[in-house]
Amino acid sequence: MADATWSAFQGTLTSLTARDWIVALISAWLAFKVLQALYNVSPLHPLSKIPGPKLAAATYLPEFYYDVILVGRYTHAIKQMHEKYGPIVRINPNELHCADMSFSDEIYAVGGRKRDKPFHQVNGSAAGTGNAFGTPDHDLHRARRAPVAKFFSRAMIARLEQEVHDLAQTLCNKLLAENKDEKDRKPFEIAHAYSCFTSDAISSYCFGKAFGLLSRNQWQPNYREATLAVLKPVFFFRFFPILVSSVKLGKYLVDYLPADTALLIRTLQIDIPSRVQKTKNDLDSGIVYDRPTIFADLLQSELDESEKKQDRLVEEAVTIVNAGTETTSWALAVITYFLLSQPETLAKLQDELKQVVDDPCHLPSWTTLEHLPYLGAVINEGLRLSYGVSSRTARVPTTEDLVYRGEFNKKPTTLVLPRGYAIGMSAAIAHHDESVFPDSYTFVPERWIDEDNKIRKDLERSMIAFSKGSRGCLGKNLALCELYLSLAALVLRVMPYMRLYETTERDIRYDHDMFIPMTESGSKGVRLSNTLNCYRIYNIFIIYINPLTAAFIIRWQSYPDAPPPYSSLAATASEPAFSDASQPRILHIPTLQQSTHLPSEKPIAIPATSSKLGSPFLRAFPPILEDEYHLPREAFLRFLDDLNRAAVASPPVQILGMVGGIVSMIPLHTAQIVGNSVNAAATLSTYAMSKSRSELCISTANKELFMPRGLKAEFAKLDAVARYAKIPILDGNGRIEKNSMVLGPWEDASAQSSLTVQQRRLQALGPWIAPLELTPLPELHVPDNFVSKMHASTSERQRKKEEKKMSKDRAKAHEDWTEDSRKAREDYEKEMRKIEEEFAKVQRKHADEPRKLERELQKLDREREKCEKEYEKEMRKVYKDRLKDDKEEEGVRKVLWLLIRPIGNEPME
Template sequence: MASPLPFEAGIESLKAAINTTNALRLVGLWVLYHIIVALYNISPLHPLGRFPGPKLAAATVAYEAYFDLIKGGRYSWEIKRMHEKYGPIVRINPFELHCNDPAFIDEIYAAGGRKRNKSPHTLESMSWPISITGFGTADHDLHRIRRLPMGKHFSRQQMLRLEPDIRHTLRKFVNKLLRYGADHPEPFDVAMAYSCFTSDVISEYSFGEPLGLLDQDGWEPNWRVPMYAFLRTTFLFRFFPVVKNLAEVGNIFARKGWMGPDIKMLMDTLLVHIPDRIEKTRADAEAGIVREREAVYLDIFKSTALPESEKTMPRLSGEGMALMNAGTDTSGWAITVMTYHVLSKPAVLARLTAELEEAGLNEDNLSWAALEKLPYLSGVIQEGLRLSYGVSARSPRIPTEEDLVYRGESKGEGKVEYVIPRGWAIGCSAAVMHHNEDVFPDSHTFKPERWFDEQGNKRRDLEKCLLSFSRGSRQCLGMSLAYCEIYLTVALLVLKVFPRMTLFETTEEDVKYDHDMFVPIPKDGTKGVRVVVA
């Protein structure tokens, strides 16, 4: 009788090893290991063992996963409850602290040479290609290298030079809004319209030409819908990162045309249009061609500060997608929130209109510099940013070369002092900080007046507590672009569009923060901020 082949013998040995008893032993060892780890996590031996917070949260990430995966992005609400019970610093998982004291923001989000890494746990929520961008980079030094060639393109000085281009696109958008309203009496979600505008602005500046979303008849497809579809994977990827390996299946489905038009547009943009535009920019740079309008990527290819290994197509396409995501939604949603509050409060619109008239500003002479000097308009914009949050999810940092010392007051304990050891994450959340009642009394109410004093001077102390664009060396790259865009847009809407725009079956619940999906999401079932333009 012939002896079994080696691989057949191996299979038989494997079958013998995999039996019920051995499987139970493996499960038992796995459970025992996690019990031991959990006990260590809540013991005084753990570096974060003395920080207050629920023991279950300190023991295992399952506590966090319950609120974000099972209850749907609601861990920020639980963190807020923790602060109310335990004080300004709380431990929210085995390796992360959370702070709700604005006085400590600049220590957590330090600038200059004070190194702050991003937390690997939060970065797990990002899949390719965002994971290889500057935004998705954990290491402080690598992030600095990746950010440097792009940074000067988003400075305030550069935005002042770009302002005429923004005004040109804005006029095109406003004219389309008015024309669309005249041709379509039915209500539409104004967030979709703002998304088309902000997408065309950031794409034109990044790649030298816009996506052309303002050239289509309506407001769809747009960038907002498919971006939100992808953001639904945030917590699944964070707690089950192996699932990210299946993301390529979605790419194949999109290329085959088996997904909706919005997803197809996003994938086509990521896999075809962005690489094509980047390649064209590369060819222009190599040929010495000078474009009439500046493009971010043209300078990236010319940069000697960025190694060639950082100029690969997958990485630069990822940066392009990151620019599109950030440049589209932060401004677009903020303007949407402001639109609701201005239209639902006639006194706010009347005061904005009067302020613009008193300043002698009209649609022909609007400028960012002039608009910034208007206290009430600035208050409306800051309050809109506060209640639109930017990124609502927490953004922890890891101090790598220094311990951080916190001194403050805790309810029931008086003065407290904590030493946050280097190598461990601590962060804040806009969704929590922006509702700190000690800083923003009656925080859920839209109050532009809170941002300036009786003399009309801006409240710089409050501005330091605004986390819509984060803070420190990793502050949002496009903050100046967003401010320029928002000031010009809100002012022109007040002058030309808002007098003809009315809300349709829209309430505050349609803009009010309900849960996280990395960005703030209103209640389920909302139909958006629907408006009619007469």
């Protein structure tokens, strides 16, 4: 019997095809992942008592979505978790995050206790684990760090400080010579200049000879853009570490890469290895260096021979050079922006520096400059707002459980954090703790200054720009030396002749992570223009007339005001919440006659049919394309149809989503978890494929259709459309005002009941965008593909159903608002009548007692003011409830738009 069973089993195995094996393996993997997720959220997991979202506790999918799909935005999600769950949250199955800086000394083991690095974090580093920075084990890290650490001690940096001073002066000389001929003058990004300075400083320090980027004629090529390009896959590598080795292929492609990238790859993978090898050969030949260098000392240290292999030393060199370049240069760029946009801060710093600096070409020592309180405050504030490393830096306590005692929502919180699990912090969150740094997004050096320096010490304990503990930033002292010397020289020699060029705070404001902080897409960085020659002309001309006038004009020219905020919000942002006590604040959408645009100036904006992933765009044709840009209707609609096809999920993903939906309907808890997980995977796959295919489609169309006609097509959210079209619905930060009504009030429901949701959207924005002619949306024909046809049909039915429901909700919201407003008004008027009656009664009763009458009348005045405030509060509540119930208003804010505009037509700031 047993033989027969075994034979049958063997027969089954041999009959399986390769496809069957693949399906079986995938099914087994999915089953394992589901069971693993169930364990992660079960009471059996050691982190089960730590608060946080269940999906993040079950799987790495949320982190993957925010960091890989949305690119480096998990920090924003973590901040929201803290607001909801408290100061300690569970952000993935095996990692915690802390937002309480008072607990940082425990996390980072200040005092020498053991802390490992989590492999999940180390995997994101393309430099590998052969260097001290990427070493997970505490003891091995300490052994690798010790020989290098002494080179970054204050004593060693003081010996080599003159090299930093010389490079700072070279930087200033080159900046002052930048475009000195007025006819050739053009703006440039200052971060490129600072990247050259920091690259030369760290390379000089490591190898005894700088890379020589400051000695080139131009700022580019340099390492900045290339470093940012290399950092793009950092989160992808975190989830797929096997692909890290692909970075090493760069040296074989160096002749085919852009100049910046080729320079970086050549430096990291060819020049640095050759320098390390040269150092080794020199030592073997008995050559003695005239100054100490890191790698000569490493090769002569007591490290094991395995730690002195060329590959490991190259990894160490690459890590030190990368870490010492962009973090410091970005801090300088951020400080430069704030100093030039806040003239009073720059003037105050110049006054302090002039007290100790006789000749800005020969600066005092770093130690002397460190004692200047305002200079130190400016640098600390710049480090706070540039973050250093913006990604979370986690540690693993291996020998002890940590106990957190804090407070959340005014209630005491105690949590035991088990050993063996990572816990970290993020500078992008910690540096904006309003309880420590009030008005945290504002550059305020004064917050660091007091007489006995106590405030500065307290605030420094709340900073992690250089991390903390035994694994803190190795090059902290060198970075501070560079900042103090270069900033002193720049403030006195260069900044009086520089001004910001088309740069606003959003060009330095943190938007997402790529290990280092990144600004929003489309930012051109901190751009400056050199006005040195202009100042000399004004100076010579005006001094002969009036020296006082000359000083005033030069000062005014040197420190221009920061660019104004979004002008479209200047009027609306300061308006009171209610213009009349009986009416809520409703943003008025002007009529077509009120728009300041000429028809040809209006951008083309076509909305998606819904806010869901993969939704097609409305099939509409803007006549302006044919009339003014000679783009045929057929060609544009063909592009639009191709774009809509690109957004649709592929049949296998559609099937996966359908299967997930069916499984999730089974009335079993496990089945629902499996179904929802499969659905989530299908949704993520749909988004990723839709995004990549759509971007490819629009890129091709730009090259073939739009750019030859001076146009550019791009995807945009409503706030971006509003900036280009100058629609007055933005707040001072360029975001859509929460209390504005994009669609306008539903004043005549019967007149608009025949319009579709898309038509109402276009009607609301009609005064600011080019007119559109709607054409029917065709079916997405896929030959002999029943699944895709069914998917398209189902999606269209679902869309129409949702739109019908949104229309009903909008009508009901308007009815509720009308009724609630009426009731609130009646109650208000009733109370006011009572007060008026009381006024008359008091006047009659105390007509002969003036003082008593005055007291009583004042009392009634206070009651009336109280009644008015309560009425206004109630009307605000009614209005907010109405907005909350209006799903159509909510939907228009989330929908994606296809924006077509003339090239060079940037939004007004």
